[in-house]
Amino acid sequence: VQLENDLYKALDQGGNEFFLHYQPKFNANTNEITGMEALVRWNHPKLGFMPPNMFIPLAEETGLIVKLGEWVIRQSCLQMKRWYDAGLTELVISANLSPQQFRQHDITNVVKEILEETQLPPENLELELTENIIIHNSETMLATMHKLKNLGIKMSIDDFGTGYSSLGYLKDFPIDTLKIDKSFIDDITTNTNNAAITNTIITLADSLNLSVIAEGVEDQEQAEFLIEHGCYLMQGYYFSRPLEAAKLEEVFLKNL
Numbered sequence: 001v002q003l004e005n006d007l008y009k010a011l012d013q014g015g016n017e018f019f020l021h022y023q024p025k026f027n028a029n030t031n032e033i034t035g036m037e038a039l040v041r042w043n044h045p046k047l048g049f050m051p052p053n054m055f056i057p058l059a060e061e062t063g064l065i066v067k068l069g070e071w072v073i074r075q076s077c078l079q080m081k082r083w084y085d086a087g088l089t090e091l092v093i094s095a096n097l098s099p100q101q102f103r104q105h106d107i108t109n110v111v112k113e114i115l116e117e118t119q120l121p122p123e124n125l126e127l128e129l130t131e132n133i134i135i136h137n138s139e140t141m142l143a144t145m146h147k148l149k150n151l152g153i154k155m156s157i158d159d160f161g162t163g164y165s166s167l168g169y170l171k172d173f174p175i176d177t178l179k180i181d182k183s184f185i186d187d188i189t190t191n192t193n194n195a196a197i198t199n200t201i202i203t204l205a206d207s208l209n210l211s212v213i214a215e216g217v218e219d220q221e222q223a224e225f226l227i228e229h230g231c232y233l234m235q236g237y238y239f240s241r242p243l244e245a246a247k248l249e250e251v252f253l254k255n256l
């Protein structure tokens with residue numbers, strides 16, 4: 001309860017206890033960074049650095065994720081606009097959209113207003129939807145996805161392969177990218193089942209004309225396996241951990 005109160009207070013005070021780290025995404029073909037995922041961190045006034053696993057689930061349960069998520073999208077767009085203005089017009093910033101956030105009635109307007117306010121071109125923003133959002137296929141859900149997509153943003157399905165979504169519906173979703181869950185990538189070179197699942201997702205994405213990216217890539221063998229099997233977009237500790245903006249610029253955006 002204390003933590004819940006602190007979270008509420010931190011959000012009420014405008015969010016300056018929060019900050020974002022950015023984990024780059026790479027194209028292993030061109031060796032270029034294509035964008036970055038924003039990941040929220042909380043510097044608690046008494047407890048210090050809080051890992052997201054300690055407050056994201058709480059934020060979800062209490063509904064505070066709506067306000068926190070809005071803060072994340074706004075900060076992501078503000079940061080990406082700075083990079084855009086510095087000439088990095090091809091990069092796409094991704095923010096995670098939680099199920100609660102997706103279900104809030106005015107999510108489309110929230111995103112629309114943030115885009116207008118920050119002047120970030122919509123195609124430079126991606127929302128990562130967890131597969132949980134889409135397992136309960138419904139008209140409302142589909143309508144929300146289309147409204148979001150019609151803003152001109154990109155959308156991906158995060159942690160793909162873990163959520164038992166019905167593959168038959170996938171073709172109806174206005175999405176751009178499938179993000180293969182880390183759990184399959186972990187032992188991709190030793191576990192033939194996970195290798196087969198990964199290949200299936202890559203093939204599926206290809207036949208639906210979607211992009212595919214692997215998350216949680218930790219070593220060269222995994223990267224090589226993915227390239228061999230037609231997945232060139234990757235994210236993971238092998239390339240980079242999530243970094244603060246200044247560090248990301250220093251290491252990966254050298255031409256700034």
Ligand code: G
Pocket residue numbers: 038039040051052053056069072096097098242
């Ligand atoms: O950032 P990792 O670094 O530790 O994140 C742990 C978990 O918290 C992941 O499941 C990640 O998706 C989630 N997470 C991090 N930032 C956000 C965010 O801004 N919104 C949501 N909904 N989840 C986030």
Ligand code: G
Pocket residue numbers: 023039096158159215216217218235236237238242
């Ligand atoms: O739920 P989501 O897919 O957004 O989770 C992102 C989480 O995964 C963050 O906690 C991020 O720090 C973590 N992560 C990203 N790349 C790797 C990796 O290569 N290995 C491990 N163990 N975690 C990673």
Ligand code: NA
Pocket residue numbers: 037096128158
């Ligand atoms: Na994500």
Ligand code: MN
Pocket residue numbers: 158159179181182215
């Ligand atoms: Mn994920």
